[in-house]
Amino acid sequence: MLTVYSCRGAGLLRHADPQSGEMPDDAVWFDLVEPTVEEDRLVERIMGVAIPTREDMREIEASSRLYQEDGASYMTATILCQADSGQPRTTEVTFILAGSRIATVRYEESRPFSQFQVRAGKPGAGVDDAHSILLGLLDAIIDRIADVLERVGAEVEQISGQVFTAEIGQRSERDKDYGRVIRSIGQQGNLIAKIQESLVSLSRLAGFFAEEAGRNGGKKDEKAHTKTIAQDIRSLSEHAVALDNKVTFLLDATLGLVSLQQNTIVKIFSILAVVFMPPTLIASIYGMNFHAMPELDQPWGYPMALGLMLVSVAVTYAVFKWRSWL
Structure with a gap:
């Protein structure tokens, strides 16, 4: 044009x-x-x-x-x-x-x-x-x-x-x-x-x-x-x-x-993995089903295992709070 x-x-x-x-x-x-x-x-x-x-x-x-x-x-x-x-x-x-x-x-x-x-x-x-x-x-x-x-x-x-x-x-x-x-x-x-x-x-x-x-x-x-x-x-x-x-x-x-946001998410998963590591270890031990484990034949064996798991979670959580990792 x-x-x-x-x-x-x-x-x-x-x-x-x-x-x-x-x-x-x-x-x-x-x-x-x-x-x-x-x-x-x-x-x-x-x-x-x-x-x-x-x-x-x-x-x-x-x-x-x-x-x-x-x-x-x-x-x-x-x-x-x-x-x-x-x-x-x-x-x-x-x-x-x-x-x-x-x-x-x-x-x-x-x-x-x-x-x-x-x-x-x-x-x-x-x-x-x-x-x-x-x-x-x-x-x-x-x-x-x-x-x-x-x-x-x-x-x-x-x-x-x-x-x-x-x-x-x-x-x-x-x-x-x-x-x-x-x-x-x-x-x-x-x-x-x-x-x-x-x-x-x-x-x-x-x-x-x-x-x-x-x-x-x-x-x-x-x-x-x-x-x-x-x-x-x-x-x-x-x-x-x-x-x-x-x-x-x-x-x-x-x-x-x-x-930073991604690091926060990874940090949360890492903490959860560490917190649940002790109870996982306890559950793994008692899941081996060896005949020489007397707790398996006792009525208090199951509550004791659950209690150990809860105590391990509580102790780990307390340590993380004390070190200000949470």
Whole structure:
């Protein structure tokens, strides 16, 4: 899908399907979402640049993601998407700056883009050229990451409360809770890892764009805006690292509690085995049925054996209590 925008009154004006009519002369932004071959060729003809394929966008080398070609700047970043679902993903987005125009190529719907399109569609939004569109999109992407990190932080705090202040209930319920906690920790850790991946690529993109703006004599406010974006990315990266460390700590603590719980169960079975060892020994002795055992022929033999068993259990239990093993 191809969407075309022009700048009108410091805001964006969206045009109808460009394939059904003439392309506006003042078109500034070409937003390609899962573009067809015809849409790629149309934008290439208007902007005079090549549109990278999805395979090209997935290259991880810096030289394949951030470069200049035919007077145009190609910048590819990894963007977080589907962050509110149970299966967050990352997708590649390429920004192409060619003269006074910009093209974006993506293969996933992204909330920052839709939010920016709504906000920039209002008059006086401060969007008047391709560079301001790029900076506005970066702001929207960073704001989205900040919101997701804030939500992750709140959920990590909630998990922390469940781990360290949970009331002791039935063992089966407690085991089930620990399993749910571990799954929650894993989900948050996975989301943080994808955020960090996105922030690394955005940091490289911001640095490349700042160098290009400085080399081409960009506006002073654009340089300041780019510097602010780089600082925001740096602070979010530090926050993501802190959350990642906390998630790792919570995972280790939860696994430690599970081990303690298992050790407690093993301890109980070990104590029961030791407590019932003396009566088992007594029962084994009198179960041998030797003819030379006079107790077998006495009427008090059976009560005596039971009494010895009870006394051995009581003595063993008393020793355990005295040594504080129980």
